[in-house]
Amino acid sequence: MDTLEIRPLTARSVVLSTLLGVHPPRLPARYLVRAGDLFGIAEGTIRVALSRMVTSGDLVQSDGMYALTDRLLQRQARQDESRRPRTRPWDGSWEIAVITAERRPAADRAALRQAMSALRLAELREGTWLRPANLVRPRPETVVRQCTFLDGRPEADPAALARTLWDLDGWTATARALRASIAEAGTIAERFTLAAAALRHLLDDPLLPPGLLPPDWPGPALRTAYERFEKDFADLLTSEVLT
Numbered sequence: 390m391d392t393l394e395i396r397p398l399t400a401r402s403v404v405l406s407t408l409l410g411v412h413p414p415r416l417p418a419r420y421l422v423r424a425g426d427l428f429g430i431a432e433g434t435i436r437v438a439l440s441r442m443v444t445s446g447d448l449v450q451s452d453g454m455y456a457l458t459d460r461l462l463q464r465q466a467r468q469d470e471s472r473r474p475r476t477r478p479w480d481g482s483w484e485i486a487v488i489t490a491e492r493r494p495a496a497d498r499a500a501l502r503q504a505m506s507a508l509r510l511a512e513l514r515e516g517t518w519l520r521p522a523n524l525v526r527p528r529p530e531t532v533v534r535q536c537t538f539l540d541g542r543p544e545a546d547p548a549a550l551a552r553t554l555w556d557l558d559g560w561t562a563t564a565r566a567l568r569a570s571i572a573e574a575g576t577i578a579e580r581f582t583l584a585a586a587a588l589r590h591l592l593d594d595p596l597l598p599p600g601l602l603p604p605d606w607p608g609p610a611l612r613t614a615y616e617r618f619e620k621d622f623a624d625l626l627t628s629e630v631l632t
Contacts, residue, residue, distance in 0.1 A: 393563065393566055393567060393570065393583075393586060394586075395582050395583065395586050396582065396585065396586070397582070398428055398430075398578055398581065398582050399438075400425060400430050400434045400435050400437070400438035401438045401441075401442060401447075402582075402585065403421075403424055403425050403428055403430060403435070403581075404421050404424075404425070404435065404438055404439060404442065404448075404455075405442075405447070405461070406581065406585055407420075407421060407424045407626070408421075408448075408455070408456070408457055408461075409457070409461070409464070409465050409468060410619060410622065410623070413456070414456060414457040414461075414462070414465060415454050415455070415456035415457075416454065416455060416456075417453055417454055417455075418436070418439060418453060418454075418455060421435060421439065421455060422435050422436065424626065427577065427625065428577070428578050428581065429578075439455055442455075443455075446458055446460070447460075447461060448461075467507055467592060468588055468591075468592065470526065471588070471591040471592045471594060472588075472591060472612055472615065472616070474524065474596050475524065475525040475526065476523050476524055476525065476596065477523060477524070477525055478523075479521055479522070479523040479598035479600070480522075481542055481547070482521075482522045482540050482541070482542055483519050483520065483521055483522055483540070483541055483542060483543065483547075484510075484519065484520060484521075484522040484538060484539075484540065485517065485518070485519045485538065485539040485540070485541050486505070486510060486517070486518040486519065486532070486536040486537070486538050486539075487516060487517055487536060487537050487538075487539065488501070488516040488517075488535055488536055489535070489536060489537045490534065490535040490536070493535060497531065497535060500531045501531055501532060501535050501536075504529050504531050504532045505518050505532065507529075508520075508524075508526065508528065508532065509524060509594075509595055509596050511554035511555055511595070512554075513554065518536075519541075519554075520554075520595070520597075521547070521551070521597055521598050521601060522540065523596070523597070523598045524596060547600075547601060548600070548601045551595075551597055551601040554595075555595045555597070557595075557602070557603055558603070560590075560593065560594065560595075561603060561606065561607055563590055564587075564590060564607040564608065564610075564611045565607050567583060567586060567587045567590060567611060567614075568587075568607065568610055568611050568614045570583050571583045571584060571587065571614050571615075571618060572614070577622070577625065580618055580621075580622075581618075581622070583618075584614075584615055584618040584619070584622075587611055587614065587615045587618075588615060590611070591608070591611060591612065591615070594608050596608075
C-alpha cells in the first residue's frame with residue numbers, strides 16, 4: 390500500500406467522498422457528522438471541516454443542508470463517467486485537436502490542458518492532441534474556442550501509437566495493486582481510502598478501444614472492485630447514517 394500514494398483519511402475527505410457518492414449530492418449536517426463517526430472522526434472535527442469547506446467554496450449551505458458547488462459537481466460528473474464511460478463502436482478513426490487560437494492568456498492555456506485531460510486526449514506534440522474516436526462526450530467551450538478538430542487514421546500501428554501516448558503498463562500495475570489492496574483491506578477506513586484512490590486512478594484510464602489495450606487490461610476489474618465497495622458503503626450509510 391505504501392507505493393500507492395494513498396491519501397490519509399481526513400474529515401474533509403470523508404465529507405467529500407460521502408457527498409460525491411450520493412445523487413443529488415446534498416445532505417444534512419447531522420448525516421455527515423454520523424458518517425464521520427463511522428471512521429472515528431469527532432463531531433467537532435467534522436463541523437469545523439464543513440465550515441472551512443463552505444468558506445473555501447467547496448460546499449454551499451442552506452437550511453441546514455450541505456451541497457457540492459458547481460466545481461465539485463463537475464468532478465462528480467467526471468467520476469461517474471469514468472466508472473460508466475459512454476463509448477461507441479470504434480471504426481479505426483482518431484479525433485485530432487489542433488490548437489488554432491492565437492495570443493492565449495495563461496489562464497486559457499491551463500484551462501485547455503485540464504479540459505483535454507478530462508476528454509481523455511493525449512498530447513502528441515505541443516498544440517496537437519489526439520485519441521481514438523470511441524468516446525461519446527461533449528466538448529467544453531474552452532476547447533471549442535481554442536481548437537480545430539479533425540478526423541484521421543495513423544499510418545503506423547495504432548496500438549504502438551497508443552503506447553507512446555499513454556503509460557499503459559504503469560496504469561496496469563497501479564490498477565492491479567489497488568484491486569488487490571481493496572480485497573485485502575480489513576477495515577472500512579482502509580477500504581474507504583483505497584476505493585477513493587481507485588476512483589482517482591479511473592479518472593486517468595484512457596478508455597481505449599479493446600484492440601489497443603494490453604492483454605488482461607484491469608480497468609473493468611477495478612471498476613467492479615469499486616462498485617462492490619460503493620454498494621457496501623451505501624448499505625452502511627443507509628443502516629448507520631441515513632436512518
